[in-house]
Amino acid sequence: MEEQLKQLQAEALEKVAAAANLKELNDVRVAYLGKKGPVTEVLKGMGKLSAEERPKMGALVNVVREDITKAIEEKQVTLEVAAIEEQLAKESIDVTLPGRPVKAGGHHPLTRITEEIEDLFIGMGYTIAEGPEVEQDYYNFEALNLPKGHPARDMQDTFYITSELLMRTHTSPVQVRTMLKHAGKGPVKIICPGKVYRRDSDDATHSHQFNQIEGLVVGENIRMSDLKGTLDAFAKKMFGADREIRLRPSFFPFTEPSVEVDVSCMCGGKGCSICKGTGWIEVLGAGMVHPNVLEMAGFDSTKYSGFAFGMGQERIAMLKYGIDDIRHFYTNDLRFLQQFSVHE
Amino acid sequence: MFVSYKWLEQYVDLSGVTPQELAEKITRAGIEVEGVETPASEMKNIVVGYVQSREQHPNADKLSKCLVDVGEEEPVQIICGAKNVDAGQYVAVAKTGAVLPGNFKIKRAKLRGEESNGMICSLSELGIESRLTPKEYAEGIFNFPNDVTPGEDALAALNRDDAILELSLTPNRSDALSMIGVAYEVAAILGRDVKLPQPNPAESTEKAADSIQIRIDAPEDNPLYIARVVKNVKIGPSPLWMQTFLMNAGVRPHNNVVDITNYVLMEYGQPLHAFDLDRLGSNEIVVRRADEDEKFVTLDDTERTLSADQLVITNGKEPVALAGVMGGANSEVHEGTVNVLIESAYFDGQIVRTASKAHGLRSEASARFEKGVDPARVQAACDRAAELMAELAGGTVLSGSVVAGELNVEPKKVSITLERLNTRLGTDLQMGGVEDIFRRLQFDTETNGNEITVTVPTRRSDITIPEDLTEEVARLYGYDHIPLTLPEGESQPGGLSPYQLGRRVVRRYLEGAGFNQAVTYSLTSEKRAAQFALEVRQPVALAMPMSEERAYLRESLLPHLIEAAAYNNARQMASAALYETGSVYLNEGENVQPKEEERLAGVITGMWHEHLWQGEKKAADFFTVKGIVEGLAARIGLADRLTFQKSAPEGFHPGRTAEVLLDAEPIGVVGQLHPSLAKEMDLKEAYLFELKLDMLLNADREDLSYVPIPRFPSIGRDIALVVESTVEAASLETVIKQAGGSLLTSVRVFDVYEGERMEEGKKSVAFALTYADPEKTLTDEEVTAVHEKVLAALKEQAGAELRA
Numbered sequence A: 001m002e003e004q005l006k007q008l009q010a011e012a013l014e015k016v017a018a019a020a021n022l023k024e025l026n027d028v029r030v031a032y033l034g035k036k037g038p039v040t041e042v043l044k045g046m047g048k049l050s051a052e053e054r055p056k057m058g059a060l061v062n063v064v065r066e067d068i069t070k071a072i073e074e075k076q077v078t079l080e081v082a083a084i085e086e087q088l089a090k091e092s093i094d095v096t097l098p099g100r101p102v103k104a105g106g107h108h109p110l111t112r113i114t115e116e117i118e119d120l121f122i123g124m125g126y127t128i129a130e131g132p133e134v135e136q137d138y139y140n141f142e143a144l145n146l147p148k149g150h151p152a153r154d155m156q157d158t159f160y161i162t163s164e165l166l167m168r169t170h171t172s173p174v175q176v177r178t179m180l181k182h183a184g185k186g187p188v189k190i191i192c193p194g195k196v197y198r199r200d201s202d203d204a205t206h207s208h209q210f211n212q213i214e215g216l217v218v219g220e221n222i223r224m225s226d227l228k229g230t231l232d233a234f235a236k237k238m239f240g241a242d243r244e245i246r247l248r249p250s251f252f253p254f255t256e257p258s259v260e261v262d263v264s265c266m267c268g269g270k271g272c273s274i275c276k277g278t279g280w281i282e283v284l285g286a287g288m289v290h291p292n293v294l295e296m297a298g299f300d301s302t303k304y305s306g307f308a309f310g311m312g313q314e315r316i317a318m319l320k321y322g323i324d325d326i327r328h329f330y331t332n333d334l335r336f337l338q339q340f341s342v343h344e
Numbered sequence B: 001m002f003v004s005y006k007w008l009e010q011y012v013d014l015s016g017v018t019p020q021e022l023a024e025k026i027t028r029a030g031i032e033v034e035g036v037e038t039p040a041s042e043m044k045n046i047v048v049g050y051v052q053s054r055e056q057h058p059n060a061d062k063l064s065k066c067l068v069d070v071g072e073e074e075p076v077q078i079i080c081g082a083k084n085v086d087a088g089q090y091v092a093v094a095k096t097g098a099v100l101p102g103n104f105k106i107k108r109a110k111l112r113g114e115e116s117n118g119m120i121c122s123l124s125e126l127g128i129e130s131r132l133t134p135k136e137y138a139e140g141i142f143n144f145p146n147d148v149t150p151g152e153d154a155l156a157a158l159n160r161d162d163a164i165l166e167l168s169l170t171p172n173r174s175d176a177l178s179m180i181g182v183a184y185e186v187a188a189i190l191g192r193d194v195k196l197p198q199p200n201p202a203e204s205t206e207k208a209a210d211s212i213q214i215r216i217d218a219p220e221d222n223p224l225y226i227a228r229v230v231k232n233v234k235i236g237p238s239p240l241w242m243q244t245f246l247m248n249a250g251v252r253p254h255n256n257v258v259d260i261t262n263y264v265l266m267e268y269g270q271p272l273h274a275f276d277l278d279r280l281g282s283n284e285i286v287v288r289r290a291d292e293d294e295k296f297v298t299l300d301d302t303e304r305t306l307s308a309d310q311l312v313i314t315n316g317k318e319p320v321a322l323a324g325v326m327g328g329a330n331s332e333v334h335e336g337t338v339n340v341l342i343e344s345a346y347f348d349g350q351i352v353r354t355a356s357k358a359h360g361l362r363s364e365a366s367a368r369f370e371k372g373v374d375p376a377r378v379q380a381a382c383d384r385a386a387e388l389m390a391e392l393a394g395g396t397v398l399s400g401s402v403v404a405g406e407l408n409v410e411p412k413k414v415s416i417t418l419e420r421l422n423t424r425l426g427t428d429l430q431m432g433g434v435e436d437i438f439r440r441l442q443f444d445t446e447t448n449g450n451e452i453t454v455t456v457p458t459r460r461s462d463i464t465i466p467e468d469l470t471e472e473v474a475r476l477y478g479y480d481h482i483p484l485t486l487p488e489g490e491s492q493p494g495g496l497s498p499y500q501l502g503r504r505v506v507r508r509y510l511e512g513a514g515f516n517q518a519v520t521y522s523l524t525s526e527k528r529a530a531q532f533a534l535e536v537r538q539p540v541a542l543a544m545p546m547s548e549e550r551a552y553l554r555e556s557l558l559p560h561l562i563e564a565a566a567y568n569n570a571r572q573m574a575s576a577a578l579y580e581t582g583s584v585y586l587n588e589g590e591n592v593q594p595k596e597e598e599r600l601a602g603v604i605t606g607m608w609h610e611h612l613w614q615g616e617k618k619a620a621d622f623f624t625v626k627g628i629v630e631g632l633a634a635r636i637g638l639a640d641r642l643t644f645q646k647s648a649p650e651g652f653h654p655g656r657t658a659e660v661l662l663d664a665e666p667i668g669v670v671g672q673l674h675p676s677l678a679k680e681m682d683l684k685e686a687y688l689f690e691l692k693l694d695m696l697l698n699a700d701r702e703d704l705s706y707v708p709i710p711r712f713p714s715i716g717r718d719i720a721l722v723v724e725s726t727v728e729a730a731s732l733e734t735v736i737k738q739a740g741g742s743l744l745t746s747v748r749v750f751d752v753y754e755g756e757r758m759e760e761g762k763k764s765v766a767f768a769l770t771y772a773d774p775e776k777t778l779t780d781e782e783v784t785a786v787h788e789k790v791l792a793a794l795k796e797q798a799g800a801e802l803r804a
């Protein structure tokens, strides 16, 4: 009987090993360990054994049973893993195929520049002021120390609608309107972005519509050095920490003194095509607010002083991104626009 | 303004300062030097030659064979093509090995079998613009007067070795429209002296006043008129130095008398005019306003029709000059002129501007009058011209000037305290340093304690207030020396307004949804101005547009956005999604500022979604744009407040367009571009929206507050309804919501069917309803009770039956 058991065990283990899949394995389990299986049969035949032999044989049967069960369990794990692997192998894909595109557009480069400058000055305590694009002659010119017939009006060719209404030629009328709102009480600290218009023919460097962003600070004891410090901080944040600014005297009717502000070129002063060999790039116009402008806007010019500056987003974008034709900004070619969807 | 370095050296010592260094210093001190031209730098080996003989080239009719002494042992043979070449002339010769402008190298050559060792040059070959060359040499080679030596440097003799600084003057610095004015500026920059001419013409005993009388009938326009008389001049070319200085200053030489008036104009900034005294037609000058429609022939032989807002110089009967603008043909100086009247006057800028504009005659003279000449130089310039006419044209200057009118030449005084100066600049200057700056400018000063009073010469009419003094100090002290500081005093938090923030949110939402931001022109054509406008008014028109395309202010953003989409479609970008935020301009009546409203608009063409290899392709349709607008409303807290009403505005597809309402207020439109318009613009299907952004962002909305997440399960019920085809889903939804009450938490359309399996004129709309109670788990009975109410209401109010 013992012999028979051993043989059964060997036979069963062999079949477990040979099982190729979970079904065959299950067949082996049913065949050897089932109610009608040979091991059960052996147990049934134990009645014929002597009292001494019975426990010994019982123990042996249990060992054989456990051995086969264990072998089946182990084999089951192996077969299950194999089955999953087989399934996964079938599910394999070409991961190099393109993914399902997620649509994403982006800012126009002019908005990008505008927001960058706005945010930079917001960080320095400025608010953003906006105003109408169709302006009264008074706010666009007269309140800015440009009376009718002033020769400097030639500097800005204007789209008039009537003799008193025009397309604003700069965002400065927003400064005037904001100062008037303050009714003679400082401080005023604003950034004025917006579209402006000049009577120009459109070509690579001229556009009848363009954008400006101006800044104005009015307070007690605002100094030229404050203007210089502010613009130095601006240039470093906008163009890079190693940039410097340079002020050159100039003329604007609404500031006195007036300056042009150059920013050092990225060539580091060696001279290149962008700076035309000078090492400097003209970026801003600025100055101390003319006392006539302060007075007309209701500020006591002996108590208050201020500075103002202005620049063109198109020019900044052209410098920053190397854009060669101002008309690109208004053509809205997707091949142009899409390049500015990227976050730098 | 072109400034000749060699000419400038006559007034201020420039030693040790190269033209380039000078240009940089002038620029940094306030007058921008746009460029420095050094003509000789692109030329070499050009000498004076003497033409010893000229004969016809044996093989060429149009060429001459010349033997030219170039200061070497032997004369050289040069073949010359100029008609005016002849023996006995002193000419400019580019020797073999010479270089002319444009890197044109002169080599030994054989021309039609004859050897040529160089080239005889015209002025334009030496780099002088032909509009500046004297008329007699415009067509051929240049002849030197006899005071040159063969072999000497021809470029030096022609002042081509000069450096010419091009000054770009801002309107306030008209003082630098003269060599003397520039000399003052340069002297201040360099801290050197100015040497001025001291004109003192030798006069004859004959009195000028016996030859001419002057009367001013329009003293406002012409406060001062000074005349001198020079007799017995010999008209001829002016000396070479004067001609070349004039050419370097951008003025064409004519003859000695005219050149002298131009030379003094450039030197003093005071325009002069020379009349032929014998052709004046009388012994008097009368200055008056022109008569309306008065005719006058200017010296360019053009008949001009004058008007009463123009000033004329007359001989008492008829005009002889248009004041400050141009002389007359009748009294022009010509070859045979013997006696000359020099006019030096102060004309009002406005009246000169009016006339120069009216006749399109802008000249060096009119430009200076328009900007205002220095009243203190009117007499000096007249004296200087008389002196030069005696010296260079052999004339006799009659005694005295004839003067009519007078001008205040009293200089202004402006004061500033040291404290104010320093607080405006952020500097720590001492009084001594400030005084020194004004000394360099040659302004007299008077210091009284902390206050300095500056006497501003009449040449600097731009300086009138203390801030002008601040600027003079700052620019000469140097902006580089001003420190870097930031504003002090009370500070406020910066930031965007809620509206500005909202606009940024809207932009980011649309960009996240796949739109690229466009920026288009505000000015448009008459046709486009009111197209697609949410509110149509008479478009605002420009008074003087540059073109028909940009003549009106837009009332909608859509026309240019559609153009941008078409532009992209035409360039193989068939799918485009563009949006724009910007103003439209609504007419409020003549001379009233138009109402500017901010709009948000978008256009989509082509595929909205495309994922090719998996076969996914979804063209944009009405529901794409509608979904975007709904999503936008949700993003800005207006989720349930937008409604869409079928509508058919012009330009849109009449069956696929909806008016958008916020609460009950119309705020925009979504829909398909009318197919016939799309075809016209070379577009396929395009979907549009335009919304009143200002109304969207300014709408009152509730503050954000947390609603607890449901703790009890919800119960869903689906219903498929059969209704008349014309019944809109939104009306069914309204009925469901009303009847469902507070337990109904959501209603969604999940199927719409119309077709074969439906009865004609009917459609099926299926809704998924969700019921929930925040306080407890709903029982089936409770839900059924409400749901039955919903079904009953649908049947009663919309004739909706449950689909079998």
Ligand SMILES: [Zn+2]
Pocket (backbone or CB within 6 Å): A265, A266, A267, A268, A269, A270, A271, A272, A273, A274, A275, A276, A277, A278, A279, A280
């Ligand atoms: Zn550079």
